[in-house]
Amino acid sequence: MEFSGVDHIAIIGHNAERMLEFYVEHLGFTVQADHVRPDKEDRLILVEKNGLVLELFVKPQAPKRPVLPHPEHTGLRHLAFKVDDVQATLAYFDEVGIPHQGLRYDDFTQKKMAFFFDPDGLPLELHE
Incomplete structure (x- = not known):
């Protein structure tokens, strides 16, 4: 088995407009696809910049993370x-x-x- 690179990184947020303003308008990513998924009660927006693909999951009901910023929590x-x-x-x-x-x-x-x-x-x- 050999990994050839990172395919994408997934990020969950609460508000599509704020996420798009941040990642597209301010960080310069380009929207590649935008899918509303009623069965999952979310919206999946794929954005890309210089080969880096982010999956932006818009989930208004997603629970909030523990108090941030605290970089020492387990995980990413x-x-x-x-x-x-x-x-x-x-x-x-x-x-x-x-x-x-x-x-x-x-x-x-x-x-x-x-x-x-x-x-x-x-x-x-x-x-x-």
Whole structure:
């Protein structure tokens, strides 16, 4: 058995408009498909950027995660996006109201990084 890469990452959120504004308008993903699934009481929106596919599950009744941000819960800690300029991206986030933590430096590589959050509080990271 050999893995050839990551096929997609699934994210559950409560509000389609807020998720689309965040992932498409602000992060630059493109909608590839949009499916309403009445039998599952949700909507599945596939978005893509530079080969990375996110499955955005819109589930208004989904239970909320434990109090965030707390990166030390078991499971997926965060999703990190590579950017050319963390500081410029944080400045943009300030302009459009995306919550984030301040600029940090990776303990091992000393590259610039910062944590930010999607509309449902999912921890995400910027990394140069």
